[in-house]
Amino acid sequence: MSGSLEVRQFLWTQDDGLSRQGAGGVPAQRTGEPSRISDDQVHRARLAVARGALDAEDCRLLLDMLGLSPGEDGGPTPVQR
Numbered sequence: 001m002s003g004s005l006e007v008r009q010f011l012w013t014q015d016d017g018l019s020r021q022g023a024g025g026v027p028a029q030r031t032g033e034p035s036r037i038s039d040d041q042v043h044r045a046r047l048a049v050a051r052g053a054l055d056a057e058d059c060r061l062l063l064d065m066l067g068l069s070p071g072e073d074g075g076p077t078p079v080q081r
Contacts, residue, residue, distance in 0.1 A: 006056035011047060037080050042068060045079075 046068050053059035063069040067078035 004055045007050050007053055007059055010050050010056070010059065042077055042080065 045066070046063060049062045049066065049068060050059050053062055060069070070077060
């Protein structure tokens with residue numbers, strides 16, 4: 001795995017701290033309501049960004065640009081609002 005030690009540690013803590021059930025399953029059929037982004041989708045997007053980041057600063061910048069960094073008040077990410 002490429003990347004800095006900080007990025008690898010981030011990935012390790014994310015995989016360790018959050019066990020996800022149902023990942024890789026068949027998605028549910030969409031209804032007429034606009035879709036909401038789930039916590040699992042945000043988690044997987046963060047991991048994908050971290051895996052492609054060059055270092056910790058690059059990872060932070062990318063997460064922020066994509067709206068995947070935690071909200072300022074610790075609430076939901078901007079992408080979930």
